[in-house]
Amino acid sequence: MTEKAARxxxxxxKVHEYxxxxxxxxxxxxxxxxxxxxxxxVARANDWWFHVRGMPGSHVVLFVEKGAEPDRETLKKAAAIxxxxxxxxxxxxxxxxxxxxxxxxxxxxAKAGTVSITRxxxxxxxxxxxxxxx
Numbered sequence: 001m002t003e004k005a006a007r008x009x010x011x012x013x014k015v016h017e018y019x020x021x022x023x024x025x026x027x028x029x030x031x032x033x034x035x036x037x038x039x040x041x042v043a044r045a046n047d048w049w050f051h052v053r054g055m056p057g058s059h060v061v062l063f064v065e066k067g068a069e070p071d072r073e074t075l076k077k078a079a080a081i082x083x084x085x086x087x088x089x090x091x092x093x094x095x096x097x098x099x100x101x102x103x104x105x106x107x108x109x110a111k112a113g114t115v116s117i118t119r120x121x122x123x124x125x126x127x128x129x130x131x132x133x134x
Contacts, residue, residue, distance in 0.1 A: 013037050016058075018081055018130045024070060026078050028058040028085045032113030035059035036106070039115055043101035048075060050082035053095040053122065057086025059113070061101065076125050083127035096123050 014034050015027040027042070029035035039059045043049055048062040048070065060082040064070060070078075079096035088094040097120045104115050 025063045028060045035113040045102035047101040049101045049104050050079050050098050052086035052088050055087040079123040080125040080128040084129045089127045
């Protein structure tokens, strides 16, 4: 690892990026390591975090600017992206956990990409991504 890489833990972060109505940005991690960086280093306390329940899938973050508040439809669109980037993609209606990123943590000694969450809301959505990936 180079000195620059050691100072910049986000270097090399790979995500799918989407733009939702209202100017909201959504990122979905591509690997376990990307998921962990996205969930624990990139996401801020007031951003929303999503993951399909009970199956492998990407960690998805909906970035929320200060003073903005996503409506339920925006949360459901981000949840649909999480469902799309999971093993439940072909599953019809899918349950997705949604929490504020401040409620996501890594259990001590857990492998990359493993997190625990509190205060979840469960959204039932159909897997879908916006028409164009940014």
